[in-house]
Amino acid sequence: MKTKETHIVPSLKEPIRLSDYAVGIFVRISSKAGIKKALKKSQIYVNEKIGSSGDYIYGGENISLVLSQDSRKKLELPLDILFEDEHLAVINKPAGIIVSGNKHKTIENALPYNLKESPLNDALFQAQAIHRLDFPTSGLLLVGKTRSAVLELNKMFEDKEISKSYYAISIGDMTKKGIVDSPIDGKECISKYEVEQSVASERFGFLNLVKLYPLTGRRHQLRIHLASLGHPILGDKEYGLEGLVLQGKGLFLHAYSLTFTHPFTKEKLHISQALPKKFDRIFKEDY
DSSP: OEEEEEEEOOOOSSOEEHHHHTTTTOSSOOSHHHHHHHHHTTOEEETTEEOOTTOEEOSSOEEEEEEEGGGSOOOOOOOEEEEEOSSEEEEEEOTTOBSSSSSSSBHHHHHHHHSOOOOSTTEEEEEEESSOOOTTOEEEEEEEEEHHHHHHHHHHHHTTOSEEEEEEEEESOOOSEEEEEOOBTTBOOEEEEEEEEEEEETTTEEEEEEEEEESSOOTTHHHHHHHHTTOOBTTOTTTSOTTOOOOSSOOOEEEEEEEEEOTTTOOEEEEEOOOOHHHHHHTTSOO
8 A cells, every 4th residue: 555645845935955845744754864765765756756865846846755555664573552542652662672773673663563553644654752762771662653743742751741760770779769960961961769679689789679760861861870879770781880780681771651641632641561570580589
């Protein structure tokens, strides 16, 4: 099955490259990177002829985007779907897979295999993750299925209307709760934490089950903040302490919950996911 979107160019003051003009004119592909990919795949037509990024648009042209369902990158990787409607979805991301990128094995490429197509007019050709989780991090990932959902959810993140919580296993004898307020890359960065349980460990001294609340959203924020306290997350090869990095069991960091008001139905949503089994075992084994 093929889908087609058509756009008639209004009068322009001056010519503009097709690769620049086409950004934002189609519902199913809105980003500049997506437009460039579509041009490379000969999916964009100007006056019924295949367009190229070097073409100039002068005004009055008929620009079309023609997509085949088979052209979507589809990875047959089953995912746990915790919430889904025609606008958005929340999935449980496994550890050890990236959210998006140039590789075939990504969460976004697995979404067409797992999610239902949205019947709405602004449905995206391929659903998009609204935020990111690191390659070794597991847990909840919010996904937009329509263009309007992506715009609204991104704005909600910017306005801090979406709350996230995480669980981690940290190393060392920690204070029971606290706030870390230290910039990352020169930008404001704030995290709250609460130690819910601690056990003695022959190798690590203490291991702690810590609930984390990132109040900002910087790359590796929670990992960097806990490491800055001298209590890195267990299994963190990048920010761990020399000689105290647990090998072979991955990073003990899990995106546990999302709380927000649905931007269209106005339903109050609180979605959470049980901790991976390796978290349960950590307090029964002495590492």
